[in-house]
Amino acid sequence: MIMERQYVVGIDVGGQTTKIGVVDARGDVLSQTVIRSDIFGADADAYIAALAEAVKGVIKESDKEGQIRGIGVGAPNGNHYTGTIDFAPNLAWAADGSVDFAKKLTAKVGVPVSLTNDANAAAVGEMTYGVARGMKNFIMITLGTGVGSGIIVDGNLVYGHDGFAGELGHTNVVRHNGRACGCGKTGCLEAYCSAIGVARTAREWLESSNEESLLREVENITSKDVYEAAKEGDALALRVFEYTGSLLGRSFADFVAFSAPEAIVLFGGLARSKEFLYEPMKKAMEDNLLKIWKGKVKILFSQLKESDAAILGASALAWEL
Amino acid sequence: MIMERQYVVGIDVGGQTTKIGVVDARGDVLSQTVIRSDIFGADADAYIAALAEAVKGVIKESDKEGQIRGIGVGAPNGNHYTGTIDFAPNLAWAADGSVDFAKKLTAKVGVPVSLTNDANAAAVGEMTYGVARGMKNFIMITLGTGVGSGIIVDGNLVYGHDGFAGELGHTNVVRHNGRACGCGKTGCLEAYCSAIGVARTAREWLESSNEESLLREVENITSKDVYEAAKEGDALALRVFEYTGSLLGRSFADFVAFSAPEAIVLFGGLARSKEFLYEPMKKAMEDNLLKIWKGKVKILFSQLKESDAAILGASALAWEL
Numbered sequence: 001m002i003m004e005r006q007y008v009v010g011i012d013v014g015g016q017t018t019k020i021g022v023v024d025a026r027g028d029v030l031s032q033t034v035i036r037s038d039i040f041g042a043d044a045d046a047y048i049a050a051l052a053e054a055v056k057g058v059i060k061e062s063d064k065e066g067q068i069r070g071i072g073v074g075a076p077n078g079n080h081y082t083g084t085i086d087f088a089p090n091l092a093w094a095a096d097g098s099v100d101f102a103k104k105l106t107a108k109v110g111v112p113v114s115l116t117n118d119a120n121a122a123a124v125g126e127m128t129y130g131v132a133r134g135m136k137n138f139i140m141i142t143l144g145t146g147v148g149s150g151i152i153v154d155g156n157l158v159y160g161h162d163g164f165a166g167e168l169g170h171t172n173v174v175r176h177n178g179r180a181c182g183c184g185k186t187g188c189l190e191a192y193c194s195a196i197g198v199a200r201t202a203r204e205w206l207e208s209s210n211e212e213s214l215l216r217e218v219e220n221i222t223s224k225d226v227y228e229a230a231k232e233g234d235a236l237a238l239r240v241f242e243y244t245g246s247l248l249g250r251s252f253a254d255f256v257a258f259s260a261p262e263a264i265v266l267f268g269g270l271a272r273s274k275e276f277l278y279e280p281m282k283k284a285m286e287d288n289l290l291k292i293w294k295g296k297v298k299i300l301f302s303q304l305k306e307s308d309a310a311i312l313g314a315s316a317l318a319w320e321l
Numbered sequence: 322m323i324m325e326r327q328y329v330v331g332i333d334v335g336g337q338t339t340k341i342g343v344v345d346a347r348g349d350v351l352s353q354t355v356i357r358s359d360i361f362g363a364d365a366d367a368y369i370a371a372l373a374e375a376v377k378g379v380i381k382e383s384d385k386e387g388q389i390r391g392i393g394v395g396a397p398n399g400n401h402y403t404g405t406i407d408f409a410p411n412l413a414w415a416a417d418g419s420v421d422f423a424k425k426l427t428a429k430v431g432v433p434v435s436l437t438n439d440a441n442a443a444a445v446g447e448m449t450y451g452v453a454r455g456m457k458n459f460i461m462i463t464l465g466t467g468v469g470s471g472i473i474v475d476g477n478l479v480y481g482h483d484g485f486a487g488e489l490g491h492t493n494v495v496r497h498n499g500r501a502c503g504c505g506k507t508g509c510l511e512a513y514c515s516a517i518g519v520a521r522t523a524r525e526w527l528e529s530s531n532e533e534s535l536l537r538e539v540e541n542i543t544s545k546d547v548y549e550a551a552k553e554g555d556a557l558a559l560r561v562f563e564y565t566g567s568l569l570g571r572s573f574a575d576f577v578a579f580s581a582p583e584a585i586v587l588f589g590g591l592a593r594s595k596e597f598l599y600e601p602m603k604k605a606m607e608d609n610l611l612k613i614w615k616g617k618v619k620i621l622f623s624q625l626k627e628s629d630a631a632i633l634g635a636s637a638l639a640w641e642l
Contacts, residue, residue, distance in 0.1 A: 077613065087612045137482040151579065153479050160474075160581020161458040164613050171575040172609065175496060183611055254492040258472065258579050260481020288493065290504055291408045292398065292485050 125313025395442025446634025570605025
């Protein structure tokens with residue numbers, strides 16, 4: 001009897017952790033685990049070796065050995081065409097060059113690997129299992145440590161001529177004296193509207209004024225602290241979200257001018273601040289849209305569980321293998 | 322004997338004139354004519370009636386009556402899905418609403434009509450007959466009275482969910498105190514980098530300084546005057562092109578982050594100022610690209626004859642009918 005290969009593995013490579021899961025055709029995660037991504041320094045091979053062990057472990061745990069069709073991987077700067085992770089600022093082992101990721105992981109695990117960037121994987125996950133089900137044209141924006149994006153046109157991911165399309169976190173949002181971004185440019189959307197950007201805005205504003213704020217009592221402010229303060233009605237924290245939302249909304253208007261999506265779908269840690277971000281974001285987008293799009297483009301928030309979504313999105317890529 | 326329908330009509334609707342031509346399968350223009358677009362006020366029906374007569378005339382002149390497969394039309398804010406021209410600021414008869422263009426023209430001429438915006442038509446023309454032959458991913462930017470764009474992803478035009486995708490002329494290029502644009506927004510690329518924008522920059526700079534310039538002797542400065550002055554080595558005129566080019570280049574970097582094109586292809590009256598625009602444009606683009614794209618994305622100039630290109634591009638749409 002021939003065993004059908006009816007399971008896939010999804011891997012979400014993040015700056016701090018890597019999530020790994022075995023997924024069935026209905027999108028149920030049968031088993032999963034997490035390893036650190038940030039303890040291998042510049043040694044890509046050491047990371048890939050640890051990852052391969054974790055993948056084998058999670059397959060064993062799911063009891064589906066020999067039935068894995070493929071591995072789908074979402075990683076920062078993951079290139080679908082070449083299978084490499086190139087110049088990914090948040091991954092020390094891939095920050096300064098190109099890592100032949102798909103080939104090396106395939107060699108170690110014995111299963112084909114399909115790679116794309118994490119936000120592209122999230123977009124596919126959202127189209128397959130989430131709020132974008134049935135949509136043919138939408139833009140996924142991931143608001144996490146960084147700002148990522150995955151663009152769906154006519155039901156397909158836009159990869160571009162080299163596989164790197166969809167880096168909207170590195171489009172410009174502040175031209176004059178823009179903040180330095182991790183990518184080496186200045187004024188990028190990511191430098192303002194990521195979790196790190198939100199914390200930075202709060203710290204800058206606290207330093208440049210004497211305004212009272214709950215955040216004055218916090219050391220090493222994070223975006224979560226800003227969120228908690230906003231929840232308490234802290235005026236400065238509320239303004240930080242208003243500012244962040246309006247920068248996002250302005251940028252969304254420009255993205256709409258590009259691909260005329262039915263919706264912008266938001267996902268990631270910072271998207272949980274929906275209650276403070278939505279109104280300024282929507283207003284700024286509408287204010288900056290051409291007449292033909294006013295009132296026509298939705299801003300939606302992912303409703304998938306964050307850990308599952310990343311694994312599911314990545315795993316969806318593997319069905320094509 | 323059944324006569325094969327092996328000819329098409331291409332129509333390029335511009336703010337001032339409309340160009341009409343009969344085209345064969347090899348891309349030769351057999352006959353062509355021009356009518357005014359700007360003498361009908363808000364009366365769309367009068368314009369369409371005049372256009373239909375001109376189309377019949379040009380078909381008759383080509384001696385291919387009964388052999389026309391279809392009519393392809395490129396028009397500002399032309400919508401491929403609905404066949405309508407909607408809220409086109411530069412066309413008085415379509416500025417304030419939606420004109421059922423394709424249906425009305427079909428009714429008058431008796432041949433099916435395929436409509437898209439003028440820049441999309443130019444992109445198809447460039448892919449079929451021009452410098453983008455064989456490219457699957459590129460962005461067409463038309464630098465004329467306005468700034469238009471047509472985006473090709475995986476060999477297809479990006480229409481978006483509603484048919485209006487590719488309005489890159491109305492993405493933001495100056496956030497603070499940006500110029501009012503014809504579209505009602507401020508700071509749009511078109512307000513700075515169109516022919517009108519270039520003339521406006523020159524006039525503003527002349528007003529705000531006492532710098533000597535050949536342009537001081539010109540009344541009602543146009544972009545052509547600025548070009549002529551730059552040719553003479555006029556320092557202010559040269560700086561106007563440097564500024565225009567660098568704004569374009571910055572924006573191109575953001576466009577690359579979206580769809581990772583192989584090339585940006587420039588077309589239109591202002592693109593003839595290549596000798597002054599190219600260097601600052603290229604430099605600003607490279608300065609603002611992510612590492613992964615530096616040195617990889619070409620800026621190309623259309624080599625098609627401008628009048629032919631518009632007709633050819635529009636006509637290429639009709640082959641699909």
